[in-house]
Amino acid sequence: MNIWGRHYRTIWPTAERSVQVIDQTRLPFEFVTLELRSLEQVAQAIRTMVVRGAPLIGAAAAYGIALAMQTDASDRALDEALRALQTTRPTAQNLSWALARMRAVVSRAAADARADTAFREAGLICDEDVEQCRCIGIHALPLVRQLAESVARPVNILTHCNAGWLACVDWGTALAPIYMAHDAGIAVHVWVDETRPRNQGAALTAFELAAHAVPHTVIADNLGGLLMQRGQVDLVLVGSDRTTASGEVCNKVGTYLKALAAHDNGVPFYAALPASTIDWSLEHGADIPIEERPASELTHVTGRGPSGAVENVRVVAEGSPVLNLAFDVTPARLVTGLITERGVCAASAAGLQSLYPQRRAAS
Amino acid sequence: MNIWGRHYRTIWPTAERSVQVIDQTRLPFEFVTLELRSLEQVAQAIRTMVVRGAPLIGAAAAYGIALAMQTDASDRALDEALRALQTTRPTAQNLSWALARMRAVVSRAAADARADTAFREAGLICDEDVEQCRCIGIHALPLVRQLAESVARPVNILTHCNAGWLACVDWGTALAPIYMAHDAGIAVHVWVDETRPRNQGAALTAFELAAHAVPHTVIADNLGGLLMQRGQVDLVLVGSDRTTASGEVCNKVGTYLKALAAHDNGVPFYAALPASTIDWSLEHGADIPIEERPASELTHVTGRGPSGAVENVRVVAEGSPVLNLAFDVTPARLVTGLITERGVCAASAAGLQSLYPQRRAAS
Numbered sequence: 047m048n049i050w051g052r053h054y055r056t057i058w059p060t061a062e063r064s065v066q067v068i069d070q071t072r073l074p075f076e077f078v079t080l081e082l083r084s085l086e087q088v089a090q091a092i093r094t095m096v097v098r099g100a101p102l103i104g105a106a107a108a109y110g111i112a113l114a115m116q117t118d119a120s121d122r123a124l125d126e127a128l129r130a131l132q133t134t135r136p137t138a139q140n141l142s143w144a145l146a147r148m149r150a151v152v153s154r155a156a157a158d159a160r161a162d163t164a165f166r167e168a169g170l171i172c173d174e175d176v177e178q179c180r181c182i183g184i185h186a187l188p189l190v191r192q193l194a195e196s197v198a199r200p201v202n203i204l205t206h207c208n209a210g211w212l213a214c215v216d217w218g219t220a221l222a223p224i225y226m227a228h229d230a231g232i233a234v235h236v237w238v239d240e241t242r243p244r245n246q247g248a249a250l251t252a253f254e255l256a257a258h259a260v261p262h263t264v265i266a267d268n269l270g271g272l273l274m275q276r277g278q279v280d281l282v283l284v285g286s287d288r289t290t291a292s293g294e295v296c297n298k299v300g301t302y303l304k305a306l307a308a309h310d311n312g313v314p315f316y317a318a319l320p321a322s323t324i325d326w327s328l329e330h331g332a333d334i335p336i337e338e339r340p341a342s343e344l345t346h347v348t349g350r351g352p353s354g355a356v357e358n359v360r361v362v363a364e365g366s367p368v369l370n371l372a373f374d375v376t377p378a379r380l381v382t383g384l385i386t387e388r389g390v391c392a393a394s395a396a397g398l399q400s401l402y403p404q405r406r407a408a409s
Numbered sequence: 410m411n412i413w414g415r416h417y418r419t420i421w422p423t424a425e426r427s428v429q430v431i432d433q434t435r436l437p438f439e440f441v442t443l444e445l446r447s448l449e450q451v452a453q454a455i456r457t458m459v460v461r462g463a464p465l466i467g468a469a470a471a472y473g474i475a476l477a478m479q480t481d482a483s484d485r486a487l488d489e490a491l492r493a494l495q496t497t498r499p500t501a502q503n504l505s506w507a508l509a510r511m512r513a514v515v516s517r518a519a520a521d522a523r524a525d526t527a528f529r530e531a532g533l534i535c536d537e538d539v540e541q542c543r544c545i546g547i548h549a550l551p552l553v554r555q556l557a558e559s560v561a562r563p564v565n566i567l568t569h570c571n572a573g574w575l576a577c578v579d580w581g582t583a584l585a586p587i588y589m590a591h592d593a594g595i596a597v598h599v600w601v602d603e604t605r606p607r608n609q610g611a612a613l614t615a616f617e618l619a620a621h622a623v624p625h626t627v628i629a630d631n632l633g634g635l636l637m638q639r640g641q642v643d644l645v646l647v648g649s650d651r652t653t654a655s656g657e658v659c660n661k662v663g664t665y666l667k668a669l670a671a672h673d674n675g676v677p678f679y680a681a682l683p684a685s686t687i688d689w690s691l692e693h694g695a696d697i698p699i700e701e702r703p704a705s706e707l708t709h710v711t712g713r714g715p716s717g718a719v720e721n722v723r724v725v726a727e728g729s730p731v732l733n734l735a736f737d738v739t740p741a742r743l744v745t746g747l748i749t750e751r752g753v754c755a756a757s758a759a760g761l762q763s764l765y766p767q768r769r770a771a772s
Contacts, residue, residue, distance in 0.1 A: 074726035238729070240707070242605055242629040245724055252726035264731045266605040266707060267630050268663025272699065272737035275665070300631025302638070306669040336635065344603070344629060347710045349722030359712030359720050361608055363437035366601070366615035368627045374635035 047211040049077065049257050055215050056102050057109065057172065059165060063116060065109045069096050070212060074253035075350050085114035085127050092134040092141075095244070099213020100287045100323055101175050104140030107131045108168035111148040112161060119160040124152060136335040137296060137373050139288035143322045144171055175215040178320040178387035183222030186283070186318060186385045190227040190234065193280045200233035200261065202280045204270055207241045207298035208250040209285025209318065219318040220283040221254065223385075228260045236262040237273060241298060243344040243370060267300050274311040282308045286319040286384075291405075293378035293393030294331030299371060305380040317376075317393070318385040324398065326405050331375030344368045410574040412440065412620050418579050419465050420472065420535065422528060426479060428472040432459050433575055437616035438713045448477035448490050455497040455504075458607070462576020463650045463686050464538050467503030470494045471531035474511040475524060482523040487515060499698040500659060500736050502651035506685045507534055538578040541683040541750035546585030549646070549681060549748045553590040553597065556643045563596035563624065565643045567633055570604045570661035571613040572648025572681065582681040583646040584617065586748075591623045599625040600636060604661060606707040606733060633667050637674040645671045649682040649747075654768075656741035656756030657694030658682075662734060668743040680739075680756070681748040687761065689768050694738030707731045 047054055057067045060081065069080045071094065080096060082088050088110030091097050097106045114127035128145050135141060148167060155163040193201045207213075209220035217225065227234050236255055241247035248264050255262040265273070273279050282304055288296040295301070295317045308315040328334065345362040362368060381393035391397035399405065410417055420430045423444065432443045434457065443459060445451050451473030454460050460469045477490035491508050498504060511530060518526040556564045570576075572583035580588065590597050599618055604610035611627050618625040628636070636642050645667055651659040658664070658680045671678035691697065708725040725731060744756035754760035762768065 240605060240725075242603060242631055248725040248729075252729035256726060256729055262729060264707065264725050264729050266662065266733070268605055268661075268666065268737075269732070269734055271665040271669070272662060272734060275695070275738065298631075299629065299635060302634040303631065303666040303670060306634070306673055307666060310669055332638070344627065347712055347722065347724060349710055349724040351714075351720055351722045357714055357720060357722050359710065359714045359722055360438075361710060361712040362603075362611040362627050363615035363619060366611075366619055366625065366627050369632070370629070371632055371635060374631075375638065 047216055047254070047258070055172065056212055057097065057105055057215060059109070059169065063165065065113065067091060067097050067106065068212070070098060070250060071096055074249045075356050083113065084117070085110050085130060088113060089130050089134050092131070099208060100138035100140040100285065101179070101214040101219070101320060103135060103138045104144035104322055105168065105172050105175060105215050107141050108144045108148050108171045111145070111152060112164035112168050115152060115161040115164045119157040121153070124149070135337060137287050137337045139325045140322045147171065172215045175320065176217060179214050179217035179219055179222050181387040182219055182318050182320065182385050183217060183226040185389050186223035186316070187226050187230070189281065189316070190223050191232060194232045197280060200235040202235050202237060202278055204237040204239065204273070204279045204282045204304065205251060206239040206247065206284050206301050206304055208246040208254070210251055210254040212250050212254060213285060219285045219320065221251070222318070223283070224260060225258055228258065234260065236260060237270065237279060238262050238264045239267045239270060239300065239304070240264060241300065242267055246298070270304050271307040274307045274313050279313050282313055282315040284317050286317045286323050287373055288334050289317065289319055289324045289384065290328045290331050290334070291324070291326045291398060292329050292395045293381060293384060293397060295376040295381055295393070296331055296334045296373050297376065299374045302374040302376045305376040309380045314382040315380060316383050316385050317381055320387050321402065331377070334375060336374070337372040339370045339372050341368045341370055344370045410579055410617070410621070418535065419575055420460065420468050420578060422472070422532065426528065428476065430454060430460050430469065431575070433461060433613060434459055437612045438719050445472070446476065447480070448473050448493060451476060452493050452497050455494070462571065463501040463503040463648065464542070464577040464582070464683060466498060466501045467507035467685055468531065468535050468538055468578050470504050471507045471511050471534045474508070474515060475527035475531050478515060478524040478527045482520040484516070487512070498700060500650050500700045502688045503685045510534065535578045538683065539580060542577050542580035542582055542585045544750040545582055545681050545683065545748050546580060546589040548752050549586035549679070550589050550593070552644065552679070553586050554595060557595045560643060563598040564590070565598050565600060565641055567600040567602070567636070567642045567645045567667065568614060569602040569610065569647050569664050569667055571609040571617070573614055573617040575613050575617060576648060582648040582683065584614070585681070586646070587623060588621055591621065597623065599623060600633065600642060601625050601627045602630050602633060602663065602667070603627060604663065605630055609661070630663050634670040637670045637676050642676050645676055645678040647680050649680045649686050650736055651697050652680065652682055652687045652747065653691045653694050653697070654687065654689045654761060655692050655758045656744060656747060656760060658739040658744055658756070659694055659697045659736050660739065662737045665737040665739045668739040672743045677745040678743060679746050679748055680744055683750050684765065694740065697738060699737070700735045702733045702735050704731045704733055707733045
């Protein structure tokens with residue numbers, strides 16, 4: 047992705063064997079990169095959502111292992127690093143996936159080769175993520191193209207939260223086909239859900255789309271239903287933080303409400319995800335742990351004040367308790383299809399097994 | 410409603426023949442009353458949502474006519490005042506209803522009696538609204554009581570926007586039964602939707618419920634679906650800005666999404682409204698004009714900064730366009746029932762006619 051003419055990934059290793067990331071808590075008002083030098087700094091960056099988005103969480107965790115191995119390459123240090131990173135965020139499957147992969151590869155290496163091995167494997171995870179997102183875009187592009195041919199105006203695509211390049215290493219999942227369609231001269235317009243309480247839509251997706259000159263409009267999370275009733279949404283495209291073996295989609299809280307509205311209005315609803323997001327061990331979305339995040343994310347809002355400074359203001363009445371759960375689960379019956387790096391399939395066990403025949407649900 | 414031990418209505422005439430209101434744009438951080446002395450000030454207060462909520466908009470408009478008649482009681486001035494107020498906000502039916510009633514009563518009076526007549530009629534509209542809201546509460550109370558008897562814990566009620574006493578003259582529509590249940594010793598807990606973009610839930614409903622010591626929790630608009638999936642919502646209670654003769658409910662944007670989730674999870678969904686909210690001339694909710702409000706309501710958020718001052722900060726990425734439509738329409742098939750001052754009925758033409766046999770849809 048290009049930002050002001052320069053190509054960026056969301057995470058990259060430095061020559062000094064540290065890791066550089068874009069600080070996503072400062073967007074859209076400040077574009078700042080941050081150097082992470084230790085396991086603890088990576089864990090903190092994941093926890094506080096300096097880096098966020100299921101694929102990027104996995105990539106960052108992989109680099110967290112590499113940084114840990116640089117300091118102490120013992121089995122105990124590896125176990126501790128895996129545990130420390132695993133507890134940073136509970137919902138995204140890519141975290142467990144990346145850590146399992148790092149454990150398998152790093153634990154096989156001799157102690158003095160572990161840091162190198164881990165950096166190399168983290169780099170592979172990043173490169174593969176980029177390629178998988180590119181494939182997701184290619185597989186989803188015909189959906190957008192077909193809609194463009196059937197409507198005599200720009201294709202209106204609604205997205206929730208940020209499943210763009212900022213959520214991944216590059217390209218994005220849900221946004222990859224949007225960028226490709228735009229680049230291919232297909233007229234698209236994106237309805238960007240604000241995505242309370244952390245405003246990833248208003249802050250990150252809007253920033254991304256603007257940087258790529260994709261026409262878009264930010265809306266309150268509440269508005270999507272009316273737009274669908276009015277025929278102003280042709281397609282809903284979202285990401286996924288964890289997808290069960292039966293095709294249920296756990297994604298940013300509020301996704302389920304948009305899926306209901308899409309179903310009620312005959313609007314196709316697709317989730318785009320790399321295989322690393324699929325939890326083959328789970329059948330039921332209700333068994334996915336849903337992260338509870340700090341109350342302050344809902345009680346307070348960060349924005350740019352009249353002086354230009356970024357400020358944090360309280361919006362909820364003082365003394366009123368809040369509950370801040372970060373994800374919900376969309377039942378497979380509401381999902382038109384899943385878009386993976388291997389193609390598009392039905393949101394079902396059979397659909398997923400048609401693309402991943404070697405995988406089988408645990409149950 | 411008592412605020413810090415003192416009884417308030419949301420609007421009241423003064424001895425100096427002006428009108429006093431609570432400035433709802435300053436809540437929850439400042440409780441300030443504002444004196445309105447002219448038609449223009451009333452129109453401006455409605456437009457900028459100093460006063461808001463369908464019943465209160467009607468009551469305020471009635472006083473706007475009274476203030477206009479004090480200055481100029483001619484037919485032309487009456488027509489102009491009616492027109493000026495009618496254009497302040499397009500969606501709430503109570504505005505048209507109150508203005509039609511004021512026109513009928515005031516135009517019959519002699520010019521030198523029109524101001525007195527108008528003030529008296531506006532006072533009647535307010536008194537009737539209070540009584541109607543009280544009756545709505547009484548009719549809905551058995552619903553809450555039955556749920557309390559069937560669950561062995563507080564009844565969890567989800568509400569969207571503010572349909573409390575701040576939206577009316579006193580009591581509220583959706584919140585009236587909640588206050589009555591609480592006062593009757595029935596354990597209730599209210600999930601308060603934040604209600605973007607103007608945050609009426611986080612700012613007004615939370616303030617109201619806290620002032621009455623009703624247990625409640627503020628949530629992002631996105632969360633209600635998950636809570637319903639988890640069985641943590643027993644009842645959804647909302648207000649209505651306009652209800653068609655066929656029982657479709659136009660209410661604050663996002664209501665439709667909650668109705669879909671309630672339907673999908675078998676949660677009863679009721680709209681509470683006085684008859685003044687019913688538009689007997691309309692069959693189809695799609696024909697209701699949906700207000701588009703300023704972009705700044707979505708791009709900027711008002712809250713209390715660290716210094717204690719109330720500030721306005723930008724939250725949407727600079728340069729990204731926004732669309733801010735304020736209402737949506739919930740189809741009657743998703744509405745378990747309508748609660749009016751005459752009782753509870755099905756959300757259908759037959760249901761409404763069972764309570765209002767003299768009324769008939771225009772079509």
